[in-house]
Amino acid sequence: MLDAAFMCRWMTATADAVDRDEARLTDLDSAIGDADHGANLRRGFTAVAAALGKEPPGTPGAVLALAGRQLISTVGGASGPLYGTLLRRMGKELGDADEVTREQLARALGAGVAAVGLLGGAAAGDKTMLDALLPAVDALGESFGAAADAAGAGAAATVPLRARKGRASYLGERSVGHQDPGAASAALLIGALVEAAA
Template identity: 75%
Template sequence: MFDGAFFRRWLAAAAGAVEREADRLTELDSAIGDADHGANLKRGFAAVTEVLDKELPETPGAVLVLAGRQLISTVGGASGPLYGTMLRRTGKALGEAGAVTREELAAALTAGVAGVAQLGGAKPGDKTMLDALVPAAEALGDSFAAARDAAEAGALATVPLRARKGRASYLGERSIGHQDPGATSSALLIAALAEVAAA
């Protein structure tokens, strides 16, 4: 079972991963986006860590809802609302339970990812964060490691795709050959989850 402290550790690990990889995320985004993905997420997850340390929400659901709200209020562009929606929806789906199973988290994450699809109007294959998140949520039913591997494979699989949503879609054919920054940062989050679960 995974309690609120586990989810706080996950988001702290995610913040660390985003900080380490911020330059790479921005580099990916400079090719097909606004060149601000790394900086925006770094700022957003730093704010998440700060608010979680201050307010210390106890349940898994409360941790994720608070983190999601903080991302929405802190991060500009599309990534704040999208990541914020994912975390909030996942948190709401977990309800008020003091601890949750991996299977319950997988079901909740599926609901969170559906919220992202609804908000962005995208689907897998559109070269977005969903290309990493959808397979990760499905694989989480098997194991944390399977979710991490599925997310990483999904992010890599965006390279040959043509973007159909977001700023990258304006480039048309020129978006082909670049890895999607949102799928890449999504894979970082899932990798952080697997790392904390294995600790």
């Protein structure tokens, strides 16, 4: 069973991963975006970790809802609202339960990903964070490791795609051959589940 402490570890592990990979995320974004994805996400998840360190909520859902609110209020560009929506919707889905199963977390992730798709008008194959998140939803029922592998493979698979949503879509064919930075950061988020569970 997964409790509030697990969710706090997940968010802290994500903050550490984004911190480590900030330069790579920025490099990816400089090729097809604004070159600010790494810095923006680092600011957001640093704020999340700080807020959770001050006053950690008592339930898994409340932890994710707080993280989502922090991201929306501290991250500029599209990634704040998108990641904020993902985590807030997950928190809402988990409700007030003191502990949840991995299967319940997978269902909550599915609900969060659906909300992100609605917000951004994106679908699988559009070269967005969804290309990493959608495979992770299916694999999370199996294990955290399977979800991390699926998200990583999904992010890598964005390289040959032409962007159909987001800023990269303005580049048309020039977006081909670059990994989507949102998919790369989404893979970090899912990969951090393995660390939280260790």
